[in-house]
Amino acid sequence: MKRKILLDLIIKYNHLKNYIKDLGSLCVAFSGGVDSTFLLAAAHQVLENKAMAVTVRSSMYTQREFNEAKSFAESLGVKHIIMDANEYNIKEFVDNTKDRCYFCKHAIFSMIKEAATNNNILYVADGSNIDDNDDFRPGMRAIKELKVVSPLKEAQLKKEEVRQLSKQMDLPTWDKPSFACLASRIPYGTKITKEKLEMVEQGEMYLIDLGFRQFRVRHHGEIARIEVLPEDRKRFFSEGLLDEVVREFKQIGFNYVTLDLEGYRTGSMNEILTEAEKKS
Missing domain, CATH: 3.30.70 (Alpha-Beta Plaits)
Incomplete structure (x- = not known):
């Protein structure tokens, strides 16, 4: 049973790497969490200097999270752009409507796409995995509208599988708790x-x-x-x-x-x- 699980994991990881390779260049929306850290490491491994990270700094994420993201990007040697969000200019965000996440994601990923274009990067990726389909996530609508790719979903990777692969790759986030916005x-x-x-x-x-x-x-x-x-x-x-x-x-x-x-x-x-x- 364990052998089959390991084989399935290898197949999914190879699928992920092939998918990233076919993209040619990739900008990862990088929060420093489990998923985006794993995705950035995989993208850097496959694409080298054709992979980059963008972190949008805002009050929605802790200073500790930001510092950890910055530190990891530096240790990886990947190009890392830091941008400041203007979330309080988004009325739906401030009013906290049930589709708050849609408007916020749309604004933030529009910024990331612009940064990618300015650096001649063809695609922008988020770190969502297939477990993210199980909850109410209006932000996914913005991801689709902006044609942001989701490589972990393409590879059918679950959160626990991302953690297992992260551990194998000796990533510091493999057992990091999940911290949402x-x-x-x-x-x-x-x-x-x-x-x-x-x-x-x-x-x-x-x-x-x-x-x-x-x-x-x-x-x-x-x-x-x-x-x-x-x-x-x-x-x-x-x-x-x-x-x-x-x-x-x-x-x-x-x-x-x-x-x-x-x-x-x-x-x-x-x-x-x-x-x-x-x-x-």
Whole structure:
């Protein structure tokens, strides 16, 4: 069974490399996460100086994430362009509509496409994998409209397979937790501000420093709703830790601090949307 899994993985990786090779040149939208790091490493391996990375810096991603992305690109020796987003000029983003991600992705990937064109790169790629089809992701519509390619999807790679291949390639992100855009921590219909995103970032960086790996801090006005993995929930039943977390989160600016009893799960803010709303 293990041999078959390994063989399937090799086949998919070879498919990925052949697909990238056929593109001729590629610009990777590089966040520094598990998927885009793996994709950039593969593209650089196949295309060498015909592969480049663009990181769009914004308040939607933590400074720690940005620093890690910059450091990895430097270690790889790939051309890396850093651009600044103007996300607060996007009304739908600030208003936090249910299709916020579409408008934001459209603006950001338009910037990346322009950078690619200016550097004579034919294609722009995102790091989405086939597991990303399972959640409500309006940003994928923008990806299709702008003709951005998704090599990991083309190779039918799942998140866990990307991690396995990343480990084989000795990439530092192979076991890195997934960290989505910080705007996903704020309920739809609640305006997004720089201050709110900074509060979320501070809360999440604090939890990382405490040793938590996979979690979310959801911003509900005065309330912070913390999601951690089911096996990590028991850590919060320490009076000392509870007091410490509450004290820190109140210093950040929250008046109330709660632990979500369901635990961490991706797309929890999408749970309130009906299927009709997702399709509209």
